[in-house]
Amino acid sequence: MTMRLDYLSIFPGYFDVLDISLLGKAVDNGLVEVHAHDLRDWTHDRHRTVDDTPCGGGAGMVMKPDPWGEAFDGIIGIEPDPSVHVIFPTPSGIPFTQSAAQELSTVERVVFCCGRYEGIDHRVIDYARTMWTVHELSLGDYVLNGGEVAALAITEAVVRLIPGFMGNPESLAEESFSPGQERLLEYPLFTRPVSWRGMDVPEVLMSGHHGRIAEWRREESLLLTRDRRPDLTD
Numbered sequence: 413m414t415m416r417l418d419y420l421s422i423f424p425g426y427f428d429v430l431d432i433s434l435l436g437k438a439v440d441n442g443l444v445e446v447h448a449h450d451l452r453d454w455t456h457d458r459h460r461t462v463d464d465t466p467c468g469g470g471a472g473m474v475m476k477p478d479p480w481g482e483a484f485d486g487i488i489g490i491e492p493d494p495s496v497h498v499i500f501p502t503p504s505g506i507p508f509t510q511s512a513a514q515e516l517s518t519v520e521r522v523v524f525c526c527g528r529y530e531g532i533d534h535r536v537i538d539y540a541r542t543m544w545t546v547h548e549l550s551l552g553d554y555v556l557n558g559g560e561v562a563a564l565a566i567t568e569a570v571v572r573l574i575p576g577f578m579g580n581p582e583s584l585a586e587e588s589f590s591p592g593q594e595r596l597l598e599y600p601l602f603t604r605p606v607s608w609r610g611m612d613v614p615e616v617l618m619s620g621h622h623g624r625i626a627e628w629r630r631e632e633s634l635l636l637t638r639d640r641r642p643d644l645t646d
């Protein structure tokens with residue numbers, strides 16, 4: 413399966429980075445197909461206007477619905493299709509989690525709608541919900557200047573889970589938040605040299621005793637999770 417990823421933004425250049433590293437390799441080996449679009453290509457005035465003042469007053473500008481609607485028509489189509497997943501990165505979205513990344517890694521088409529200014533006219537989201545499967549997703553309780561960086565983060569979290577993307581799928585099994593990890597944070601990692609600036613790799617990790625190593629790692633994960641993310645252990 414090839415996953416098609418579309419990005420709608422007034423700064424499509426943000427997505428040039430997807431040609432680099434593993435994501436670039438995923439494109440080269442046909443796992444993903446990436447299309448970045450400039451929302452202004454669906455405007456019709458000299459200034460290629462995409463925003464206007466908010467109805468009801470308030471600071472800043474709101475993204476007009478018209479360019480979004482025409483871009484949807486051109487990029488996705490005018491027929492409803494729930495197999496298309498449309499993502500609006502927004503601080504008011506539901507928290508984006510590893511399980512959401514896992515679910516999205518199995519779909520064939522994802523369209524990212526990257527808002528700017530104060531946000532997108534809500535009718536755009538309401539319209540999208542009548543046509544496709546919509547996700548309003550938040551990376552965390554903070555505000556970015558737009559959805560582009562969040563779209564890149566979500567892309568990386570999703571694409572790396574596509575079968576065939578990671579050279580060694582085993583490396584996914586023990587990461588933080590991996591399925592079967594009981595929502596535990598990953599244990600501390602070490603490699604050679606065994607001694608570095610007066611600090612040594614924990615002896616148990618050099619013992620070759622797999623049972624003890626597994627026990628040490630689980631204990632470290634439990635301690636780390638309890639300390640940093642007690643919410644995960646509820």
Ligand SMILES: NC(=O)c1ccno1
Pocket residue numbers: 501502503549550551552553554555556557558559562
């Ligand atoms: N917190 C977020 O995910 C976000 C997306 C756009 N601005 O903030």
